[in-house]
Amino acid sequence: MERAGAVGLPERVASVEEILWHRDDYGMITLPDEVDGHRVRVGCDVVAIEDVQDSLAAFGDRYLRKVFTASEINDCRGSNRVHRLAARFAAKEAVIKAFAEPDMPFPWREIEVTRDGPLPLLRLSGTLAERAQQRGWLSSSLSLSHADCHAMAVVVVVCSPTESE
Numbered sequence: 001m002e003r004a005g006a007v008g009l010p011e012r013v014a015s016v017e018e019i020l021w022h023r024d025d026y027g028m029i030t031l032p033d034e035v036d037g038h039r040v041r042v043g044c045d046v047v048a049i050e051d052v053q054d055s056l057a058a059f060g061d062r063y064l065r066k067v068f069t070a071s072e073i074n075d076c077r078g079s080n081r082v083h084r085l086a087a088r089f090a091a092k093e094a095v096i097k098a099f100a101e102p103d104m105p106f107p108w109r110e111i112e113v114t115r116d117g118p119l120p121l122l123r124l125s126g127t128l129a130e131r132a133q134q135r136g137w138l139s140s141s142l143s144l145s146h147a148d149c150h151a152m153a154v155v156v157v158v159c160s161p162t163e164s165e
Contacts, residue, residue: 039136039159043097045090046152052086065094067108084094086151087144088113094142094155095122104131113142121146122155136160 055063064073068088078086094113099106110128114121120142124132136159142152 004048023061034120039161041098041100041157041159042155043094043099043157044152044154045093045097046150047086047090047093049082049086049146049149049151052089052151053082056082056085069112072113075113080146083146087146087153091120091122091142091144091153091155094153095124095128098136098140098155098157099131113144 014121070089091110091113095111096106110124110126112123114123122140122142138158139159141156145152
């Protein structure tokens with residue numbers, strides 16, 4: 001016997017992802033400000049490989065020492081050096097956007113991209129680590145990518161529900 005369908009009842013149960021993510025009238029998928037009581041912050045950035053290449057050509061080691069930690073410089077040795085540096089620069093810019101405080105000073109070297117095997121990780125130090133703690137940052141996820149002409153990074157941060165705005 002075939003089951004009769006009622007008006008308004010779904011054909012299937014929605015997944016957790018479908019419940020958390022929302023498609024607006026324009027087809028854009030958005031994540032709500034709160035997920036399970038936690039605040040979510042996102043930052044992303046795209047960097048032209050040529051811009052990093054030009055900075056290296058113009059300023060050399062001075063540019064490297066101002067923007068990157070010794071560990072980052074070491075991790076970027078070898079082939080695709082400029083692409084890897086550009087992706088890390090994009091990550092630093094993405095972190096700045098996740099903070100959403102444009103007037104706040106951002107010391108470049110206090111934002112560091114490290115690795116856990118193949119996975120990139122974000123490490124904050126100094127005043128930025130203190131500010132992230134004050135803002136309730138609990139965890140972060142970092143994604144890096146690069147192509148021939150651009151590098152990009154996306155940072156997703158989960159903050160405690162008691163984040164001070």
